[in-house]
Amino acid sequence: MARNRYDIDEVMEDHFDLGQLKRLGHYVLPFKKDMALAAFLMLSASALTMLIPRFFMTVMNDIIPQGDVKGLLRISFYTLLIILYSVFSLKAKIKITNRVGQSVIHQLRTDIFCHLQELPFSYYDDRPHGKIQVRVVNYVNNLSDLLSNGLLNTITDLCSLIFIIFFMLSINVKLTLMCMCGLPVLALFASLIKKKQHRAWQIQSNKQSNLNAYIAESINGIRVTQSFVREKENSGIFNRLSDGYRQSWMRAVRFNFMMGPTVDVISAVTTAFLYVAIVDMAMSGGTASVGVLVAFTGYISRFWSPITTLANFYNSLLTAISYLERIFETIDEPVAVKDAPGAVEMPPIIGKVTFDHVSFSYEEGIKTLDDVSFTAMPGESFAIVGPTGAGKTTIVNLLSRFYNIGSGTVYIDDTDISKVTLHSLRTQMGVMMQDSFIFSGTIMDNIRYGNRTATDDEVILAAKTVCAHDFIMQMEDGYYTQVNERGSRLSAGQRQLISFARALLADPKILILDEATSSIDTETEIILQKGLNELLKGRTSFIIAHRLSTIQNCTRILYVDKGKIQESGSHEELLLNKGPYYNLFMSQYSFMKDKAVQ
Ligand SMILES: Nc1ncnc2c1ncn2[C@@H]1O[C@H](COP(=O)(O)OP(=O)(O)OP(=O)(O)O)[C@@H](O)[C@H]1O
Incomplete structure (x- = not known):
């Protein structure tokens, strides 16, 4: 899918694919016993209620003429039992x-969510998150009606219809055929509007998705909106x-509403013709008795009732298909970054990292990294600096395999990382991203996110190392203070310190x-630096920083611009080089000096 926005509709499938329903059927299959029981209850109730018009026939033809009170009571009792059974089975x-x-x-929702967990960054880069959310919540909810009642009602209604036709045929074949002649007209009408109806529901689902995307975007951006008075x-x-x-x-509902009246009109017209035929038969003193005709009129109303329900089901089916298309599209979304066939476990990492002629593009034709090569030895700390948009984050994203590498190879300890399992690779790496995301829960939970088995003491030690302990202890419940999603009650620097502790x-x-x-005050940063130096010992580290004071002690500095490594060396070497790093350093240095003078 190309990049999408809240005001761009997603691509819609052209054809009406009943295969979506078949797939939905697989989800229902594990409950076949429950469905069979429900179907049995409904069918038995439906079959039994079919007897009621027959009872009337017997009453009219035999019981009343013979004055058989006992027979009348017996039939009334049976009718009562049937009604009670129907009520019970309907409830069940x-x-x-x-x-x-x-x-x-x-x-279904679990399957989508689990799949979403696996999808790579690129999937989320390409579409508004609100459009993903709408699939997991709203679209799935919209299937509720179809799944709760629709499927089973259809089976039972179809069977009821067959029962009714059977009973009607057993009474009078000619009248039954007359009754059924409205059905082809209804089928023709349904097939004529099917395509437009399906398209209308697809459009509706798109508009719902757009709206959701905008709501999600607006909530996330509310602070900017209010500061720029864009309400x-x-x-x-x-x-x-x-x-x-x-x-x-x-x-879309206009199409749905067309079905009900169409069924009503067709049923009214055929019923009117039938009554004329019935009256004609009664008056002409043919073979049909009054009882037969009364029983038949009882079946006529029963004949159209399941058809009305089937027509409603047809509507919800078309609605559901447009949602199912989106739901299964998400479930089928290929996991672009995954274990290669035959991927092996990454052996315990020692720490050598090699980028060998790596190139990468987020979008076809636009090179973000162009032939990047370097080697970091175990325990070395590498700084990556350069202007905004140079490709620094992209380099470290490739190291964690958040994206598939375009060309070239990334090795860790001489193992090609594309040949190892993602789990074994990522569990040995600690990543603190630019966006220090905080989850809802306690501060303790948030730090422990990096290592579920860590004890409280280990969490506290990590927090102490990154100088987060003091501010955490000042909060009302210390490490057990509840924070909101995105850490709205924390300052940007505090959020960074927590995610720092999480990575460590x-x-x-x-x-x-x-x-x-980047958001931590200079005083805290100086203290943090000491702890950090200790911590970096024995680990290979990659530090991206705009503030050059942070990275001067790194073993090596890579200066990246326009996706290429322009120069590399230690701080001192690069200053002597008088290249882009020198210029950057001098501009920051003179800026700080000017500020100090002011
Ligand atoms: N998900 C993405 N899809 C498309 N282009 C992207 C994506 N992420 C980054 N880019 C582009 O790739 C280039 C490099 O981005 P990157 O985030 O690596 O830069 P950076 O050097 O880390 O920048 P900064 O210092 O601002 O964080 C930029 O031009 C950016 O617009």
Whole structure:
């Protein structure tokens, strides 16, 4: 999928694919026993209620003319039993189908979520997160009706229809055929609007997705919105998207609403003709008795009732298919970054890292890294510096295999990282990304995210090393203070320190710190540096920093620009070189000097 936005509709499938339903069927299969029980209850109730018009026939033809009170009581008793059984089975069926429906929804949602966990960064780069969310929550929820009632009702309604036709045929073949002649007209109508109806629901799902994407984006960006006083404009955009959604919904349901009246009209017309035929038969004194005709009129209304339900099911089927297309599209999304066939476990890392002529593009035709080569020996600390957008983060992203390398090879300890399992590779690396994400939960949980088996003492030690202990202890519940998703109650520097501790707790052999200290005050950074120097011992580390004071002690500095390593060496060597690093250093140095003078 090309890059998508909240105001760009996703690509829609052209054809109406019943295969989606077949796949949904696989989710229902584990509950076949429950479904069979529910179907049995419904079918038996339906078959028994078919007897009621027959009872009327007997009452009219035999019991009333013979004045058989006992027979009348017996038939009334049977009718009562049938009604009670129907009520009981309906209740049981609702309970079973709801349970099955919700279990299927739960399974579908779990499958999407688990798959999303595996999808690489590139998948999330390409679409608004709100559009992903809508699939996991709203689209799956929208299947609830179909799964809870639709599937089973269809089976039972179809069977009921067969029973009814059977009973009607047993009473009068000619009238039955007359009754059925409305069906081809209905089928023709349904097939005529099918394509448009399907497309209308696809559009509706797209508009819902767009709206959701915008809501998610607006909530995430609310601080910027308010600081730039963009509330009015945003409300305007929201209004437009919401109206688009409303219109698409109205258009889609208009198609659904067409079905009900069409069934009603066809049933009314055929029923009217049937009554004329019945009255004609009664008046012409033909073979049909009054009882037969009364019984037949009882079946006519029963004949159209399952057809109305089937027509409603047809509507929810078309609606569901447009959601299923999106749901299965997500589940089928190939995991672009995965273990290669025959991938082996990464042996315990010693720490040598080699980039061998590595090139990479996020987008076809635009080279982000161009022939990058370097080797870091175990225990070395490598700084990666350079202007914004130079490709620094991309280098470390490739080292963790967050993206597939375009060309060239990355080796760790002479092992090609594309040939090892992602799990064995990533568990030996500690990454602190630019965005120090904080999860909802306690501070203790957030630090322990890096190593689930770490004890409280180990968590505290990691926090102490990165100078986070003091501010944590000042919070109301110390390490057990609850923080919100994204750590909204923490300062940017505090968030960085927590994610720093998280990365260290993983005790990685290779440590990646991407702008780890950019929001930390200089005083804390100086203290942090001491602890960090201790910690970096014995680990290979890659430190990306714009503030050059942070990286002067690194063994080697790579100056990256336009996706290429422009120069590399120690701080002193690069200053002597008087190349781009020197210029960068001098500009920061004179800036600091000017500030100090001011
Ligand atoms: N997910 C992405 N999809 C497409 N292009 C991207 C993506 N991420 C980064 N880029 C582009 O790749 C280039 C390098 O980005 P990168 O994040 O590696 O730069 P950087 O040197 O780390 O920058 P900074 O110092 O600002 O963090 C930039 O031009 C950026 O626009």
